[in-house]
Amino acid sequence: DAGITQSPRYKITETGRQVTLMCHQTWSHSYMFWYRQDLGHGLRLIYYSAAADITDKGEVPDGYVVSRSKTENFPLTLESATRSQTSVYFCASLLGGTDTQYFGPGTRLTVL
Amino acid sequence: TQLLEQSPQFLSIQEGENLTVYCNSSSVFSSLQWYRQEPGEGPVLLVTVVTGGEVKKLKRLTFQFGDARKDSSLHITAAQPGDTGLYLCAGGRNTGKLIFGQGTTLQVKP
Numbered sequence: 118d119a120g121i122t123q124s125p126r127y128k129i130t131e132t133g134r135q136v137t138l139m140c141h142q143t144w145s146h147s148y149m150f151w152y153r154q155d156l157g158h159g160l161r162l163i164y165y166s167a168a169a170d171i172t173d174k175g176e177v178p179d180g181y182v183v184s185r186s187k188t189e190n191f192p193l194t195l196e197s198a199t200r201s202q203t204s205v206y207f208c209a210s211l212l213g214g215t216d217t218q219y220f221g222p223g224t225r226l227t228v229l
Numbered sequence: 230t231q232l233l234e235q236s237p238q239f240l241s242i243q244e245g246e247n248l249t250v251y252c253n254s255s256s257v258f259s260s261l262q263w264y265r266q267e268p269g270e271g272p273v274l275l276v277t278v279v280t281g282g283e284v285k286k287l288k289r290l291t292f293q294f295g296d297a298r299k300d301s302s303l304h305i306t307a308a309q310p311g312d313t314g315l316y317l318c319a320g321g322r323n324t325g326k327l328i329f330g331q332g333t334t335l336q337v338k339p
Contacts (some may be wrong), residue, residue: 150326157331159317159329160317162326165325165326167325169310175326207271207272209271213325214257214258215277216262216277216321216325217262217277218262218327219274220271220273223269223270227303
């Protein structure tokens with residue numbers, strides 16, 4: 118029973134490089150989310166998806182791209198990483214009809 | 230725009246003390262969740278409250294949803310070092326999306 122997993126757990130990259138963070142859930146939850154967590158800002162929503170092939174912007178979408186070709190996967194891509202994107206990224210999922218989200222363990226990304 | 234204000238932001242207490250964390254908003258929510266997050270891990274759901282005035286207890290933790298469904302509180306009785314962590318409240322409006330408070334960092338010293 119893996120639940121929701123994220124990979125990699127830690128990533129160091131350089132400014133301008135493309136980075137993809139992976140998220141996989143085994144529950145067949147319809148909704149999936151990407152957040153970033155920074156000191157003083159709490160959890161901020163980047164993008165979310167209500168179902169496969171349906172995605173929408175959250176509070177801080179600039180510089181990020183998402184896709185959802187399969188229900189269980191929701192990758193987040195930083196097309197050209199910037200230092201301001203250094204953060205801890207969390208993926209979450211929920212079953213439609215509730216407000217309860219289940220979080221992955223996070224990816225700590227450092228952009229040099 | 231911060232729609233959910235959590236207070237206090239930081240709390241350092243001795244083992245055995247009681248504490249209350251508040252989560253306030255001017256907006257109405259259909260549900261309010263409380264999460265706890267330990268260093269290096271993702272938030273873990275503690276409780277969901279959905280009815281105005283609802284009180285839920287989880288061992289030494291008591292959660293209350295305000296009558297008007299705009300605010301909530303988390304009370305911990307006889308805190309233990311194992312309670313140390315970041316506590317997050319989050320409001321939902323049956324849209325799937327949640328609005329998170331900034332969190333309360335709790336440190337319980339032995």
